[in-house]
Amino acid sequence: MASRTRGRTRSGTAARPGAPARFGTAPRTRGRRRGSSPAAPADGARRRRLSLRLTLPVLVLAAVMAMLMLRGYVHSEILADHRIRPEAASGRVPEKILDGGPVIDTRGGRTTSLRIPDHHLVLTFDDGPDPTWTPKVLDILKKHHAHAVFFVTGTMTSRHPQLVRRMVAEGHEVGVHTFSHPDLSYQSTKRIDWELSQTQLAITGAAGIRTSLFRPPYSSFADAMDDRSWPVTRYIGSRGYITVVNDTDSEDWRKPGVDAIVRDATPAAGKGAVVLMHDSGGDRHQTVEALDRFIPSLQQRGYTFGNLTEALNAPSAHTPVTGPDLWQGRAWIFLVQAADGVTGVLVAGLAVVGAAVLARFALMLCLSFAHARRVRRRNFRWGPPVTEPVSVLVPAYNEAKCIENTVRSLTASEHPLEILVVDDGSADGTAGIVEDLGLPDVRVIRQVNAGKPAALNRGLAEARHDIVVMMDGDTVFEPATVRELVQPFGDPRVGAVAGNAKVGNRDSLIGAWQHIEYVMGFNLDRRMYDVLRCMPTIPGAVGAFRRTALERVGGMSEDTLAEDTDITMAIHRDGWRVVYAERARAWTEAPESVSQLWSQRYRWSYGTMQAIWKHRGALLDRGPSGRFGRVGLPLVSLFMVVAPLLAPLIDAFLLYGIVFGPTRKTIGAWLGVLAVQAVCAAYAFRLDRERMTHLVSLPLQQILYRQLMYVVLLQSWITALTGGRLRWQKLRRTGVVGAPGGDPDRTKGRQPA
Template sequence: MRHLLPVLFLVALFAMLMLRGYVHSEVLADHRVRPPAPTGQVPAEILAGGPVIDVRDQAAPKALSIPDHQLVLTFDDGPDPLWTPKVLDALKRYKAHGVFFVTGAMASRHPDLVERMVREGHEIGLHTFNHPDLSFRSTSRIDWELSSSQLAIAGAAGIRTSLFRPPYSSFSGALDNRTWPVTQYIGSRGYITAFNNTDSEDWKRPGVDAIIKRATPTGTEGSIVLMHDSGGDRSQTVAALERFLPQMKARGYRFANLTEALGAPSAHTPVTGSELWQGRAFVAAVSVSEHTTDVLVVALAAIGVLVFARFGLMLLLSFAHARKVRRPGFSWGPPITEPVSVLVPAYNERECIANTVRSLMASDHPIEVIVIDDGSTDGTADLVDALGQPGVRVVRQPNSGKPAALNNGIRHARHEIVVMMDGDTVFEPSTVRELVQPFGDMRVGAVAGNAKVGNRDSLIGAWQHIEYVMGFNLDRRMYDLLRCMPTIPGAVGAFRRQALERVGGMSEDTLAEDTDITMAMHRDGWRVVYAERARAWTEAPESVQQLWSQRYRWSYGTMQAIWKHRRALVERGPSGRFGRVGLPLVSLFMVLAPLLAPLIDVFLLYGLVFGPTEKTIAAWLGVLAIQAVCAAYAFRLDRERMVHLISLPLQQILYRQLMYVVLLQSWITALTGGRLRWQKLRRTGTVAAPGLPSPRSAEDRRPVA
């Protein structure tokens, strides 16, 4: 179920965006207009007749005219949320009725205006769904345009209509051999087609006087007047109505609906049953998609601010951090030369443990090594014993979990400074020495090292290499200066024993014991710093499933740790400082921002499908360029080869989505009160630190007798 919920959420979100694009898209709309064609196939009585064409009886087509002293005001392309209400207000003020030829797309987006039109006695006509020239369309596409529009007005006002006006139409005398077959087909579907014989040309915005002049018929003849309530600035149309309506009423004209003027039954037919509910469901879905998109736009703006703020902070503060620790004569205090204890918790680490221990034996700092075998079933402890390395002890315990193993190791440690690492990690000879030097400052309680991906030759490994260098180590430089380092990596970290004892040691309350202990250190008043030269090489997951398991645990554990230490927000002293600085930053940059980051790619896809394509691509490439600059700077600080950045664009497209789904699943697990178990990852033991012998041969891996 926990895997299904994120998928269902993503499917629903995608459906909402597609529906929104469907009713908004300028890409789906076809604005081609066919040039005039010969008129030989159009009956003469149609060309010379009135503006209303009734070909429901195909054998006897009729062209109907509007009686004298009758004006039918028609408004195309709406409803528009700004101008349609003003048009309706003007009509209501002068007790006039009109016909609104709505597009299905606009009617589905503004159903309240369609409902108001019907409620105030106006007639509704169809103007297609996406406003194409139907002479380019097949009969199946025409049927879709009609049915989709009827669905929209059924959901909005509970009616069907028999009135239709084709887009880009003018007078009935302009029908030709291309448009007449369309009119015939529309009639066969039960519609009356209403053209016009008085065009105000308000779409040109020629001025109020010009609109009134062009909308005024000659003498007392009846007329269908074409105006627009959407499609641009209609202020001149509204102003013209305020003068036109009283003027024409004073001349004895009546403003009626089309069917009233023709003495015909109403064009509206109430809908009931499934047709009504389908319409309501469609309009409701459009409304949800509109609001969803609005929320996503706000979220995209938020993630934009977060991304740029984070990049700016990272670049500025990491530069300051590098200058600080690399300036000549910098030191944390007196050099740390006394021996330290290195704890290696191990559970079924046979493939890696020998390489780990050998790397520690090459250390240029005096150490004792304690391997805590947490109930391994693959002979891990026996393999360590068989190595026969001096200064290496094995502590065996029943399987109790990593925090318990580390606490057991602390009890057996002989020295004040305790280094912790994972059983699949290897150290460089200088790692321990570099890692413990910050303890020369007595205010430092813990030190985070520089974890690096050793198996970076695969595509997933290369992506994680970028993430480690840019997303973790560049962050740590920033958090170091802000004094709110969120996590000491389990692969390479060191602690002052006194600090560990004061906070109660490693806790089993969360699945991210490294984040939990780091936050506890901050709250107890200790400084937590970053030692960039203390490099450790770890084996990152090599498959998507293993990566998913690891990041799911990390994400969920981080949320647990934030929740556990939430009281820091209201406490005083060091705890309060961390709570009001560190917790918000961790929540924003490690929980909220990754959850929203894929919106960049979602809107990339949306823009590619629905437009504007060029601006969308340019914006996405701009964000990628900023990320590339930050990544290149991080690689330069870590003295890494830039060649691995070749995979950065693909990482942003694919890897980010995986991390998003993982984080979403973590949120769902947390909100539903689910429990997550520690999941052991399969290791290969192929990682070695630079300058050390390559991993052991297959012969070394044989079971110990």
């Protein structure tokens, strides 16, 4: 990740008055004290706005998780109970039930058993509705003018309400088959009530009715009723339901073949029957084929195919629902459909993100290898050696703790240079510290606070040389940094060079995480973009520019909060090459607290979005300068804005899979992704000759640190799309990153060159 400029607290808005609210630019505030504004709200109002901006990303993520949980619940992945109890004794079941028919009525304390009259068949279908097989079953019933009873589950009804609506519209009856298909003999009365009510809610939302028919899962004939299932049947009756089992089982669930299904479904000697079939639960093509043969065959033998109440000459089992109950059911169906739709989009997004991430890793490894092999050849030269002096610009605002180390590191440079420290209205004596050093070739330029871009432009105007190096006031250079940084200018096509920014304070956990991020960013991302000739950012901590290139694009711009990305894109569009110098190392102090890291990355993300929006016209650029628009801008948008925004899907599905299954496959997939990241990180560390010990914290980084970056990016998106205000944030510095070769106590955390 590029090290962008730190130390700013300038206030500003995301969009100029009268301009579109989306991806606006920060207004210019020359001459204004950073962090102050005539219209600045009170601290309480600021905290309230900040709280709202933090709340929005959390609410979005919570909504996504809620949709995922609802989808899992409806698909019987959450709260499902797949246990099946073995048969038990039947000593408590009345004999008239065991010897009776398939229709059992225990409502109001009754114990009644009914049979289907002769030459009447009631076809019943369990476990649906299924989007593939239920329509085929309905088509055959309609073709042969037959009715049936469909015992539907709440999960399938919620997902395919149009099929239940069609069943009712075509004269079929619908019965409850529980919501998630558990063995009710295992369940409490509270769970049974929940299974019934949730299924009725789905049926009401789908077809606007309630039903009084019920079939327990895993049921069989009446004589199979035992001491475990009978209490459930009585309780179901107390809730107003008639229990319907069967007395003729087609055994289509075994898939025995069409002939066997027809044979098993045919009752003996013209007797009536309740026939069990299935329209869901797997491949039902045998059931469909058997049904098309079975119905006309028995109709020719004098059988009628009606629903249950038609066969028993009883009142309809359906009761119309109106008022609040109807709207509650419709609301449920809407939420389930929305959850399925959102989850479908999330799954598609997950596939896109997964493919993009793996493709990016592969691309980074291949192109990084090619870049390292090219620049490390013994005979590799950018062109004639660059030996002329250069100007180094150090914009500084309240950098009293760091500025001495920064300046002293420059005076130890192996390359001739002049040093211009532009004090941008510091209030902590930064300029005086530099002046008191009395170092040669160091000039201090004081100006009223106007912001970093103005400070850099002021330094550019005062610079004496044709190559200009820019750095932050909290960064230190190695003696060879400037020399290595300017060598690519031996190629007259090069307009800017990105150096290798490294984290100096890496001893803490949060510092180690940023260290991994920086090493991977510079040694894989930067190399990849260099080979593709579409480098997106010259880091504010260590970068060099040809003065001609800067002047042709108008110098540093205040239009965005990521002036380094903005100027890099502008130089690309002007036709210059932007390259990476791996040996030009600079040591910077990274944020040491979560709040400081949040502020920094929030500004980076938002500023990058601003720069992309500002240079969106690059997509239409032609000629050599159009390469960035054709290749760079899409890659930057995909990998730095879109893919990270969708990447939380990986963690959302990871959490869901661990909790609700399949746990082993989920953990295996996550470990696979982590292994790919570890390989890339190890290769990046090897390229930069870094110790591998810091990679021990990589798994924890993927679990915690990445989540913070996701929320920051989401918050940046919300700010950009709503035109919210975003302020520069001044990070607190400690000065722990000292000049190379200096006092060990003042170079804590710096990796030796």
